[in-house]
Each structure stands twice: as structure tokens, then as C-alpha cells.
Amino acid sequence: MNAFNIPQSNHPRVIIVGGGFGGVTLSRKLTKLQLQVVLIDQNNYHTFQPLLYQVATSGLEPDSIAFPLRGITDNQENFFFRMAQVTQVVPEKNEIETNIGKLQFDYLILATGTKTNYFNNQQIENSSMGMKSVVESLNIRSTMLKNFEKATIRASEKERKKLMRIVISGAGPTGVELAGAFAEFKKGVVPKDYPDINPENMEIHLIDGSDRVLSSMSEASSKKSLKYLEKLGVNIHLNTLVKNYEDDVISTNTDLNLEASTFIWSAGVIGNHIPGIKEDSFHEKTQRYRVDEYNRIMGYESIYAVGDIALMETDDYPKGHPQVAQPAIQQGKNLAKNFKRLLREKPLKPFSYFDKGSMATIGRNKAVADVGSFTIGGFAAWFTWLAVHLYFLVGVRNRVVVFLNWIYNYFNFDRAARLILQPERSKAAPKN
Numbered sequence: 001m002n003a004f005n006i007p008q009s010n011h012p013r014v015i016i017v018g019g020g021f022g023g024v025t026l027s028r029k030l031t032k033l034q035l036q037v038v039l040i041d042q043n044n045y046h047t048f049q050p051l052l053y054q055v056a057t058s059g060l061e062p063d064s065i066a067f068p069l070r071g072i073t074d075n076q077e078n079f080f081f082r083m084a085q086v087t088q089v090v091p092e093k094n095e096i097e098t099n100i101g102k103l104q105f106d107y108l109i110l111a112t113g114t115k116t117n118y119f120n121n122q123q124i125e126n127s128s129m130g131m132k133s134v135v136e137s138l139n140i141r142s143t144m145l146k147n148f149e150k151a152t153i154r155a156s157e158k159e160r161k162k163l164m165r166i167v168i169s170g171a172g173p174t175g176v177e178l179a180g181a182f183a184e185f186k187k188g189v190v191p192k193d194y195p196d197i198n199p200e201n202m203e204i205h206l207i208d209g210s211d212r213v214l215s216s217m218s219e220a221s222s223k224k225s226l227k228y229l230e231k232l233g234v235n236i237h238l239n240t241l242v243k244n245y246e247d248d249v250i251s252t253n254t255d256l257n258l259e260a261s262t263f264i265w266s267a268g269v270i271g272n273h274i275p276g277i278k279e280d281s282f283h284e285k286t287q288r289y290r291v292d293e294y295n296r297i298m299g300y301e302s303i304y305a306v307g308d309i310a311l312m313e314t315d316d317y318p319k320g321h322p323q324v325a326q327p328a329i330q331q332g333k334n335l336a337k338n339f340k341r342l343l344r345e346k347p348l349k350p351f352s353y354f355d356k357g358s359m360a361t362i363g364r365n366k367a368v369a370d371v372g373s374f375t376i377g378g379f380a381a382w383f384t385w386l387a388v389h390l391y392f393l394v395g396v397r398n399r400v401v402v403f404l405n406w407i408y409n410y411f412n413f414d415r416a417a418r419l420i421l422q423p424e425r426s427k428a429a430p431k432n
Ligand SMILES: Cc1cc2nc3c(=O)[nH]c(=O)nc-3n(C[C@H](O)[C@H](O)[C@H](O)COP(=O)(O)OP(=O)(O)OC[C@H]3O[C@@H](n4cnc5c(N)ncnc54)[C@H](O)[C@@H]3O)c2cc1C
Pocket: 017, 018, 019, 020, 021, 022, 023, 040, 041, 042, 043, 045, 046, 047, 048, 049, 050, 051, 052, 053, 084, 085, 086, 087, 111, 112, 113, 114, 131, 132, 173, 174, 272, 274, 306, 307, 308, 309, 323, 324, 325, 326, 328, 359
């Protein structure tokens, strides 16, 4: 027996590291084959990252967007989940090292996603709040609500404004969706919950270095979303780079300096790689593993990568596929099919990405979606966004809970999950 208490099997052992979209898709499919499947994640749950912003803004409970990884298959005997952090890959020994011990593999699949990119700015990394996990989302929620509680007992308007001002750096889908949801919070919750405060003390600022919001989407979507955000009262600062956040002041490369107790960093992501893979199989700038068209890491026979961490450079996608859920799901499906072929000694099929489009929502009733060369906006896009997110959410219970929450919030203009449940972690804890 090994440190993982996993029995030896007559079937090849596949270790999947990471229970995100890619890892979950693969685990479900591979357990149907003559393989021993070991899924390892540092958490015991899958996180549906597209809805993290709703946890951060009190719209949803964290449990409704996370799903226990032990429950993703139908109790198949060849499936093992272990909660561990993988720290090293040792290709020459076909082994991984983790915080609970070592484990050998016949095949290894790395699906470890991304982490927040602070662009080597240690000061911002230490003082701002990222939003890549349930814990970080809850931290944002708790920080914001605690600041609002403090604001109610401050006599000075300047002090109240600082406590209630929310600044977001990065106007990609995460920043835009967060800003829209905070603006709805200001309209729906602040007047009711904090009647002794002028709601206008709550300002939402969205900062981005490029000349448009949602720069990864079409120009039409950018224009529409800018209009929606402005209508919601969000202050937008384009062509502006955040330089520092110190003593509750966000300083930028322009004249803009903002005093704010809540500062969220959503300006980019970088591969969450595990050391041990040789240098030329690794793309330094993006920290992603270079893979071939079968998701095999370049230079290795039995080590693969899927999803955000995999960089597959093709003619259509010379910089790799976009780091969103669909490539991870589709690569997981294709790789599972290729394992079936591998076991039958049939030739493998290359991965081909089917782009289903991209979308972002901006407050209630408004969203933008790019599908092929078409752009849709307004209520139709918003309704499509709701349906798509419910469909891809893992777990029937989660779908029902989220659906009911949305209906409740929609008709009551409410965001019910506004409890301060955990102590703030050190990041961005107000100093007063
Ligand atoms: C706030 C936010 C909003 C988003 N919105 C959208 C959206 O609207 N639409 C969309 O398509 N995409 C969206 N994305 C992107 C999408 O979530 C990712 O592209 C997708 O999750 C990638 O899937 P993955 O399987 O590659 O990795 P992930 O889903 O990130 O999963 C990686 C897993 O690996 C685990 N892990 C990492 N390192 C280790 C280690 N060393 N040891 C053990 N376990 C480890 C992590 O715990 C995690 O469970 C969003 C992302 C964020 C952060």
C-alpha cells in the first residue's frame, strides 16, 4: 500500500491533478474505462468559478456554487479521490510528490488551472483581494460588509466614503460582472439595510489599462457593456494602470488616486503550474505547459495537461485557447476518448475546439454575448446567460438552489447572503 491508501490494480493508474472543469469531465469519463482513476485536489470540492462574483456580492451562498468531488461519479470502484496538494512532478520516476506523500502513475493529467496574476507586484499581491476561490469571494463579501458596518458609525462623510468605495482593477468579464453586481447591491440593498447612510457614499470604480472594457470580446459588446455600466452608475477609468495600493490609497499612472477600503484585483491570470516539467515544455510568460494536439505535454509520453494550464498553439489559436470553461471541458472529453483509443491500440484523434461564444452579464436584465460574428445584448443575452450558467453548474441540488435564489433576488431586489461569516484574512483588512 502507498501513502494514499490506494490498492494496486491490474489496470493502468491515471492520476488527474485538479478537480476543475477539465479534471471533473475527465474523471467522469475515464472511470468508465479499464483504468484506475485517482483524482487529487487541494480542496474537497469543485468550484464553479463563473459564479464566484455572486458569492462576493451576497447574491449566492458559497455551497451553491461548489460541489463535493467525492460525489462526481456514481460510486465507481475504480475511482479514488484524495485531498492533497501536489508539489512536484518527477517524470523520470513516474511519480508525484504531495503534502501527504508520493504516488506513482502510469499516466498523469495536469488540470491545475490558473491563479491570479499580480504581474510581480508584491505590494499589490499582499494588500489587494483576488477572486479565484470560494474563500477569496467570501473574504470580499466579509470585508465589504464589515466596512459598511464601520461606515454607519463614522461621523465624517470622507471617512464613510472611503469605507464604502469599492475599486476593481481589471475590466475583463470578472471585473465587469463584479462592478454590475455591486451597483445592484447599492440600489437594492444599501437603502434598506443602511437607512442612516446616504447610498451615494457607495461608489464603484472600475479601472483598466486598455481603451475599452471587455477587451477580449467584440467592440460591439464592449460598447454595449460600457453603456450598461455607466447607466448603473459605475465609474470607469480606461487607459489607466494601477501602480500601488498602500494606506488605503490606490495610486495609478494617471492623476487618479482613490481612497478605498475595498480593493479587488481582477487584472489577469497566470498558469498554476507544478514544478518538475522540463523548461522547454513550459511557457515562461503564461506559466502554461506546452501540449501537442492530443494534450500530451511536449517531450513526454504519458504526461498530459488540459484546460487553462495547457497551451496548445495551433494555426487558429497561435497563443493557445482562451482560458475559459469550454476548452477545459472539450479537451477533457477528447482526451477521455483518446484514452479509450489508446487502450484499444487505435490512433488518437487531435483536439479541435468548437467555440460556442462568450458572454458577460452586467447587473439585472443586461448582458452581452458574442456568438460567431453576432453580438446580442440586453434582456435576451441576460436570459441566455442565466440558462447557460444553470446548465453547466455541477450538481442538481446546486442548480435548484441557484435558480430559486435568482428568482427570489429578482423579485425582491434582494441579495440575501449578506452575513459576515468569517474573520477577514489579512489581505486588505481596513486599518481603522
Ligand atoms: C472569477 C472568474 C469568473 C469566470 N467566469 C467565467 C465565465 O463566465 N465563463 C467561462 O467560460 N469561464 C469563466 N472563468 C474561467 C473558467 O472558470 C476557467 O477557464 C476554468 O475553470 C478552467 O478549468 P480548469 O479545469 O482548467 O481549471 P480550474 O477550474 O481552475 O480547476 C483547477 C483545480 O486544480 C486544483 N489545483 C490547483 N493546483 C493544485 C495542486 N498543486 N494540487 C492539487 N490541486 C490543485 C484547484 O484546487 C482547482 O480545483 C472564470 C474564472 C474566474 C476566476
